[in-house]
Amino acid sequence: MQTTLGQTNPVAILFFFLFISVTLGITYWAARRTRTTEQFYAAGRSVSGLQNGLALAGDYMSAASFLGIAGLVALSGFDGLIYSIGFLVGWPVVMFLIAEPLRNLGKYTFADVVAYRLRQVPVRSAAAVSTLAVVALYLIAQMVGAGNLIKLMFGLSYEVAVIIVGLVMLAYVLFGGMVATTWVQIVKAVLLLGGAFLLALLVLLHYGLNPLALFQDAVAKQGDKVLAPGGLVANPIDTLSLGLALMLGTAGLPHILMRFYTVPDAKAARTSVTWATLFIGFFYLVTFVLGFGAMTLVGPDVIRGIDKGGNMAAPLLAEVLGGTPFLGFIAAVAFATILAVVAGLTLSGAAALSHDIWVNVVRRGHVSEGEQLRVARTATLALGVVAILLGIAFKGQNVAFTVGLAFAIAASGNLPALVYSIFWRGFTTAGAVAAILVGTLSAVLLIYLSPTVQVDILKHAAPIFPLKNPGIISIPLGFLAGWLVSVLSREREAEERFLEVERRVHLGASEAG
């Protein structure tokens, strides 16, 4: 097939500028509502459950899941489904264990919850380390993805693409704070859900609205194997380990957790997870149809010819079904997706730097409102520059492991500390620091020793640690370290204040006051 991918596409550019103008317009409007720290970090706690559900979905449905999973399904069929499902099953965990207690107990960052009855300085310092590690690793994946995608789709140079993403994202966060970031996520989520649904509908129309006919055609063209588990699950322990990190990592991602502070109360937090789970589940089901559609209507060879990893499966499918204009629309949606995710990440990293480190560690809480806001914006600017530099530094590098590592750190470093601090009376400061640092460092170390880094990147003959995913070891280690160190270091004040935590978790801040 002939593709116009990579050539200047006027429709893509039109949609892209339309998206940029609408979102910058929102930012201008939001900037006038961003005068306090609470507005900057938490959108004045005025976001509704449905809006936050869409924004959560926007934060979570990255270009990697849209383009990457569609590509994986297009090239290897069934195996892609394992990833789709893994990304969704973390959401019920967020709902059952984290969302409502977090909303009632914290203020801007997840460290607020962990540090609530513990000593502020050590806990917040450790939490900032794991937060910044997750944000940086996630940013690397997004920025490198942005550079490559935009190069493929718009024909722009890699560096120009990375700088554009960095600057536009900075405009949103710097001026519009959480209000603008939330609305960018909502616009992006609606575009992505709408675009993916439309594309899937076109695929299914081709098969008389019968998904089974689509799967049968895939079998006819590629063989029975596309409907069965294949080579991606060669090592079952590794698959389990990945699954564990995907499932438990979602509940520890700082940019996701931060969103629960934008709603007015715990009940709205509950509503927002329900919406997010519905949207995200729907999206992954749709992606599965897109992947099989690309397999049958575009063909694996054509997809591999454009990009070995299969990332262009969905855009190519759009071109086959809707011509150059639809390709342009999908390309612009993919770009918008990256921009929105990068904005959410930057804001959560800035909150860790300014709210946790500057306000509560360096200044021990004695900070004026004006200074807090100034520091928050400075941290945003610094992180924006870091994001651009990371994108350029990792050009041409294999960064496939970074998102997996971010999830592993979130699951091993952040989740144990969060769960203990909400549910366990005997949790102590030393236990919290141990849980966060042991979880984070073991995940990083095991990834470094894994085949992904040792064999794929450093080109050594054999890895030191056999698994690609550290979760199955590092998550239990994080929980174990938090428990063991807490038991060995009893903290009376923390135990006495647990009743206060329980009141606050269940009754909320206002009822308790």
Added chain:
Amino acid sequence: MLYSPQHTKENPRPDFHDLSRVVLGVFNQEEDMTDTDKVKQLEALATQRWRIALQLTLAMMVIYFGFILLVAYAKGAMGTQLVPGLSLGILLGALVIVAAWVLNWIYVRWANREYDEAIRRLGE
């Protein structure tokens, strides 16, 4: 808002203790804690919520890891086509997503009906 911790004899560690109270707007502990009935009710509710959260989380884990184990160890069976075009693996995969929705719905129903009502009674 300017943080202004109040240093008192009862709070010998102003940096850590008072700060979180002021930052997070904590209620007056001494006054409310005298009502031991309410405290007992709260602790019972906390235990109940924890039990439900844990059970539902474990249910999600069993379903998801059951699926992964089938994918890993029963490849042949998962590839069996129940009707032409629909393999067992695809059906079970879609059902895991549906199960996530159902578990979410079970929690929300419990929370909206029983938990919120218990909270309302506690707040009185």
